[in-house]
Amino acid sequence: QVHLQESGPGLVKPSETLSLTCAVSGYSISNGFFWGWIRQPPGEGLQWIGSIYHSGSAYYNPSLQSRVAMSIDTSRNHFSLTLTSVTAADTAIYYCARADVGSGSYHFDSWGPGTVVAVSS
């Protein structure tokens, strides 16, 4: 059974860069699937940030595209998110998740527990 775990600093200063990593266990990310990041501001709904394929091809939410980058490290079986020039609006719970390609519906079938990131000086 696949297990995902987010990690990273819980507090980031405004204008700085947010960096998070998602460690995957129970499945080799080099075997396929899309791997994604989704966030949830306090009291709000879910916002897709971006997804990266096992080959390294990445796709981003157009509203965040200028500030987002994702990478994948198959040797360490993890993938990462960087978000530059953060503001208070980037305060959220950040989830990593796996998107099922095989079924063809690209649903997120496994999620990490989430990590809280606050942007504050």
Add this chain to the structure above:
Amino acid sequence: VVLTQSPGTLSLSPGEGATLSCGASQSISSHYLNWYQQKPGQAPRLLIYAASRRATGIPARFSGSGSGTDFALTISRLEPEDFAVYYCQHYDYSSTWTFGQGTKVEVK
């Protein structure tokens, strides 16, 4: 594609049925329409994929339907553990994912 969920909040009693709607701003393939449940303090959980297929371990009281621009999640009889927030989600051919704003099902 913009997904609009209605109602924003549904107030019901255990044992009642619930129907949650998800409207798409343009016609979409039902194959790419999925539903999630989120309880407070937890990550979302996949309920329904490809509009009508229950995910592994999801009880039969949950069902999905729809096509084109109108989709629905139906809970036949609400159990206490079903009171939560529900999100629809769409995958687009341009490799982008979109979530609806959510429907909260609360105890009346």
